[in-house]
Amino acid sequence: MTTLAIQMTGIDKRFAAVQANRGASLEVAKGEIHALMGENGAGKSTLVKILAGLQPPDAGQFFVDGREVTGWTTPQALTAGVAMVHQHFMLVPTLTVAENVVLGREPTHGLRLDRQAAVQAVRDLCQSSGLQVDPNRLVADLSVGEAQRVEILKVLYRGAQVLLLDEPTAVLSPPEVAELWGVLRRLQQGGATIVLISHKLDEVMAISQRVTVMRQGQTVQVLDTAQTTAAELARAMVGRDVDLDVQRPENQAGKPLLRVTQLQVQGSRGQPALLGLDLTIHAGEILGIAGVEGNGQSELLDALAGLRPYQGSIKLADQELATLSLSQRTQAGLAHVPEDRHQRALILDYSVADNLILGKLAEFSRRGVLDQRAIAAHAAELIAEYDIRPTDPQVPVRGLSGGNQQKVVLARELSRSFKVLLAAQPTRGVDVGAIEFIHARLRQARAQGKGVLLVSSELREILTLSDRIAVLYRGRIVAMLPRAQASESVLGAYMTGAAQAVTHG
Amino acid sequence: MMLLLFLWQTLRIAAPYLLAAAGGVVAERAGVVSLTLESFLLSGAFGAVAASHWGQSAWIGVLGGLGAGLFFGALHALATVRFKADQIVSGVALNLLAVGLTRFLLQMGFDSSSNSPRVPGFEGLGHPLLWLGLLIMPVLAWTLAHTRYGLRLRAVGEHPQAAESLGISVAKVRWVAVLASGGLAGLGGAFLSLDQHQFTDQMSAGRGFIALAAVISGRWQPMRAGVACLLFAAAETLQIQLQAAAAIPTQFLAMIPYALTLIAVAGVVGRSRPPAALGRA
Ligand SMILES: Nc1ncnc2c1ncn2[C@@H]1O[C@H](COP(=O)(O)OP(=O)(O)OP(=O)(O)O)[C@@H](O)[C@H]1O
Numbered sequence: 102m103t104t105l106a107i108q109m110t111g112i113d114k115r116f117a118a119v120q121a122n123r124g125a126s127l128e129v130a131k132g133e134i135h136a137l138m139g140e141n142g143a144g145k146s147t148l149v150k151i152l153a154g155l156q157p158p159d160a161g162q163f164f165v166d167g168r169e170v171t172g173w174t175t176p177q178a179l180t181a182g183v184a185m186v187h188q189h190f191m192l193v194p195t196l197t198v199a200e201n202v203v204l205g206r207e208p209t210h211g212l213r214l215d216r217q218a219a220v221q222a223v224r225d226l227c228q229s230s231g232l233q234v235d236p237n238r239l240v241a242d243l244s245v246g247e248a249q250r251v252e253i254l255k256v257l258y259r260g261a262q263v264l265l266l267d268e269p270t271a272v273l274s275p276p277e278v279a280e281l282w283g284v285l286r287r288l289q290q291g292g293a294t295i296v297l298i299s300h301k302l303d304e305v306m307a308i309s310q311r312v313t314v315m316r317q318g319q320t321v322q323v324l325d326t327a328q329t330t331a332a333e334l335a336r337a338m339v340g341r342d343v344d345l346d347v348q349r350p351e352n353q354a355g356k357p358l359l360r361v362t363q364l365q366v367q368g369s370r371g372q373p374a375l376l377g378l379d380l381t382i383h384a385g386e387i388l389g390i391a392g393v394e395g396n397g398q399s400e401l402l403d404a405l406a407g408l409r410p411y412q413g414s415i416k417l418a419d420q421e422l423a424t425l426s427l428s429q430r431t432q433a434g435l436a437h438v439p440e441d442r443h444q445r446a447l448i449l450d451y452s453v454a455d456n457l458i459l460g461k462l463a464e465f466s467r468r469g470v471l472d473q474r475a476i477a478a479h480a481a482e483l484i485a486e487y488d489i490r491p492t493d494p495q496v497p498v499r500g501l502s503g504g505n506q507q508k509v510v511l512a513r514e515l516s517r518s519f520k521v522l523l524a525a526q527p528t529r530g531v532d533v534g535a536i537e538f539i540h541a542r543l544r545q546a547r548a549q550g551k552g553v554l555l556v557s558s559e560l561r562e563i564l565t566l567s568d569r570i571a572v573l574y575r576g577r578i579v580a581m582l583p584r585a586q587a588s589e590s591v592l593g594a595y596m597t598g599a600a601q602a603v604t605h606g
Numbered sequence: 607m608m609l610l611l612f613l614w615q616t617l618r619i620a621a622p623y624l625l626a627a628a629g630g631v632v633a634e635r636a637g638v639v640s641l642t643l644e645s646f647l648l649s650g651a652f653g654a655v656a657a658s659h660w661g662q663s664a665w666i667g668v669l670g671g672l673g674a675g676l677f678f679g680a681l682h683a684l685a686t687v688r689f690k691a692d693q694i695v696s697g698v699a700l701n702l703l704a705v706g707l708t709r710f711l712l713q714m715g716f717d718s719s720s721n722s723p724r725v726p727g728f729e730g731l732g733h734p735l736l737w738l739g740l741l742i743m744p745v746l747a748w749t750l751a752h753t754r755y756g757l758r759l760r761a762v763g764e765h766p767q768a769a770e771s772l773g774i775s776v777a778k779v780r781w782v783a784v785l786a787s788g789g790l791a792g793l794g795g796a797f798l799s800l801d802q803h804q805f806t807d808q809m810s811a812g813r814g815f816i817a818l819a820a821v822i823s824g825r826w827q828p829m830r831a832g833v834a835c836l837l838f839a840a841a842e843t844l845q846i847q848l849q850a851a852a853a854i855p856t857q858f859l860a861m862i863p864y865a866l867t868l869i870a871v872a873g874v875v876g877r878s879r880p881p882a883a884l885g886r887a
C-alpha cells in the first residue's frame with residue numbers, strides 16, 4: 102500500500118448552532134490529486150482549514166505523512182509543508198506582490214528587509230512554475246486571475262508538499278484554468294500531494310485521480326475518477342439526478358428594454374476599458390457576454406449599475422440612466438448580482454434576514470421603523486426557496502459557506518421587481534444542484550418578459566442560457582452571435598482575438 | 607531673533623506631539639485605535655515627575671515616563687487584543703482612568719491637588735526627548751517600510767486574517783505595537799513634565815487628541831504626520847505670540863490651533879483612507 106499523505110478520521114467541528122463536520126474523514130495518497138466535492142455548506146472548507154491548522158477540530162484525529170498532527174497551528178502546518186489557497190483571497194491589497202508572497206517568511210539583510218531577494222524569489226518562482234506576475238505591482242491593482250496566481254506563488258514559496266486548494270478555479274477564465282492545471286500537474290510530478298475543492302464536475306473529471314464526496318458534514322463516498330462519470334458524481338453529491346444541459350425552449354424576443362449606445366468607460370487605473378460599445382437587451386432575452394476576464398466586463402457592469410462614471414448613453418425602457426442614483430436605478434427596474442459578493446453585495450456582519458432586505462427598505466418599514474415581522478417572514482420564505490443553509494435567518498452572513506453567501510445575493514436580487522437583471526458570475530461557487538435551480542430562475546425571468554445580461558467566465562453556462570452571445574475583446578464587442586451559431590470553439594477564437602470582428606443577427 | 611525664538615518655541619510645543627503621534631501611527635497601522643494617546647501622555651508626565659523626584663535625576667524621570675506609558679499601553683493591549691474589547695470604549699475608559707489615577711497619586715504622593723513640587727528636569731535644548739521627538743518620525747518611517755516587523759505590522763492592520771493564515775501571530779504584533787505606542791507617548795508626557803520640572807493636574811490638556819488628529823491628517827504616514835505635528839505646533843506658537851502683540855481677543859486666538867486641527871481632519875488636507883482593519887478585533 103502506498104503511504105497516505107493525509108489521513109483524517111472522525112473529525113467533528115461545530116460553529117454555534119451549525120455542525121459543520123460530523124465524523125468526517127479524508128484519505129489522500131502521496132502524490133495524488135484528490136478532489137473534494139459536496140453541496141454548499143457540506144463542510145469542505147471547514148475540513149481543509151482544520152488540516153491547515155487554521156481551526157482546531159472538536160474531535161477526531163489526523164495524520165500528515167503518517168505523523169499525528171491533530172490540533173496543530175498554522176505555523177506548524179506551514180513548517181511541515183502543508184499550505185492552503187483560500188476560497189476568498191487572503192492577500193493584503195496595500196502590499197506588493199513580492200511582499201505578499203514572502204510575508205511571514207521574509208528574507209532579511211541584517212535588520213533590513215531584503216526587497217531585492219524577495220523580488221528575485223518571486224521571479225524565480227514565476228519562471229519555474231510558469232505563472233506570470235510582476236512582483237513589484239500592488240496587489241490592489243491585480244485582476245482576480247492575477248491575484249489567484251499570487252496565492253499559488255505564496256504556497257510555492259513555502260515549498261509546500263501538501264497543497265490545499267479551496268475552489269481555486271471559481272474566479273478563473275478557461276485559459277487561466279488550463280494554466281493552473283499545468284502548474285498542478287508539474288507539482289504532482291515533483292511529488293506534491295494536492296487536495297482540490299471544486300464544484301465543477303468536468304474539472305474534477307479532468308484533473309483528479311480520486312474524489313471524496315461530502316454531504317452534511319459527513320464523508321459519504323470515495324470514488325476513483327477513472328471509474329466514474331460526471332453524472333454519477335452529481336448524484337453522489339445531491340442525492341438525485343442533475344441535468345445542467347437542459348435545452349431551452351425557443352423564445353421570441355420582444356421590444357428593446359435596455360439600450361446602450363457608444364459607451365465609453367475608464368478602468369480603475371485610468372486606462373480606456375470600453376471603447377464605444379453598443380448593446381441592446383430585449384424583453385424575454387438572455388444576452389450572454391463572453392470574454393477573457395479583463396476585457397471590459399467589470400467596467401461594463403459597473404457603468405450599467407451606476408458604480409462608475411461613463412460617457413455615452415444607457416437607456417432602460419427609454420429612460421436615460423445617467424443622472425439616476427443607485428436607488429433610483431433599482432426603482433427604474435435594474436437588479437444586480439455583482440461579481441464580487443464580499444465587496445459589493447453583502448454586509449458580512451449583518452444577518453441573513455437583514456442582507457435580504459438591502460435596497461428594499463421602503464417595503465419593510467413603516468414611518469421609518471423596521472417591520473421585524475415582515476422581515477422575518479420575507480427571510481423565511483427566501484431561505485426555503487433558495488435552500489440557504491443554515492436556515493436560521495439571524496446568523497451573520499460571515500458565518501455562511503461561500504456558496505450559501507452567493508445564494509443570499511441571488512435570492513435578494515431575483516425577488517425584486519426588476520425589468521433587467523445584471524447577472525455577473527451568478528453561479529460562482531455554488532453546487533450543481535443550486536446551479537440547476539439558479540439557471541431555472543434565470544429562464545423563468547426570461548419567460549416573464551424580463552431582460553437578463555449574463556456575464557460569466559463559464560462558457561458552458563453562457564451557451565446553455567443565452568439567446569444571443571456577445572464576445573468582448575479589448576473593450577469592444579468583436580462578435581454578436583445568435584445561440585445557434587455559437588460554440589465553445591467559435592467563441593474561443595473571438596475571445597483570444599484569433600478571429601476578426603463580425604456581427605450577425 | 608524673532609524667528610529663532612519662534613522656531614524654538616514651535617519645536618518645544620511639537621516634541622510631545624511628535625512622540626505621541628509616532629505612538630499613534632504605530633498602533634493604528636497595526637489596526638488598534640489610538641484614542642488612548644491622551645492617557646499615555648498624562649500618565650507618562652506623572653510617571654516622569656514621580657521617578658525624577660524619587661531618584662533626584664531627570665534621567666530616572668525619563669525611565670519613569672516610559673514605564674508609565676508602557677503600563678497604560680499594556681492595559682489597552684490587554685483590553686483590546688487579549689479580551690477583544692471595543693477599542694474606542696477602552697480608549698475613553700483609559701483616558702478617564704489616567705486623569706483620576708494621576709490626581710489621586712498627586713494627592714497621596716505630593717499632598718497637593720494641583721501640582722507637584724519642583725523636580726530635576728532638563729533645560730532648553732539639553733532636553734534629550736526633544737531630539738528624540740525630532741528623530742522619531744524618520745526612524746519610524748524607515749522601520750515601517752524596511753523591516754520585517756514593519757511589513758508584518760502593516761499586513762496586520764490591513765488584513766489580519768491573511769497575516770494569520772501565513773503563521774503570523776496577529777495578537778503578538780498588536781501587543782508589541784500598542785506597547786510601543788504607550789512607551790512613545792509616555793515619553794512625550796515625560797518631555798512635558800521634565801521641561802517644566804513639575805507635574806500639574808491634567809497637564810496633557812488634550813495634546814493626545816491633537817496628536818491623533820496629526821496622525822489622521824498625515825494619512826497614517828510617519829513623515830506626513832510629523833509635518834502635521836509641526837504645523838499644529840507652529841499655529842500654537844503664532845497664537846501665543848499674537849496674544850502678546852495684537853488686540854484680537856485672546857479667546858479667539860486660543861481657538862486657532864483647534865480650529866486648524868478640525869479643518870485638517872475634515873479632509874481639506876486630502877481624502878485619506880485608514881488601515882482597513884482599524885478598530886476591528
Ligand atoms: N466561521 C464560521 N462561523 C459560523 N459558521 C460557520 C463558520 N464557518 C463555517 N460555518 C458553517 O459551517 C458549515 C460548513 O461550511 P463550509 O464553509 O465548510 O462549507 P463548504 O462545504 O465549504 O461550502 P461551499 O461549497 O459553499 O464553500 C456551513 O453551514 C457554515 O455556515
Ligand SMILES: [Mg+2]
Binds near residue numbers: 145147267502503504
Ligand atoms: Mg467552501
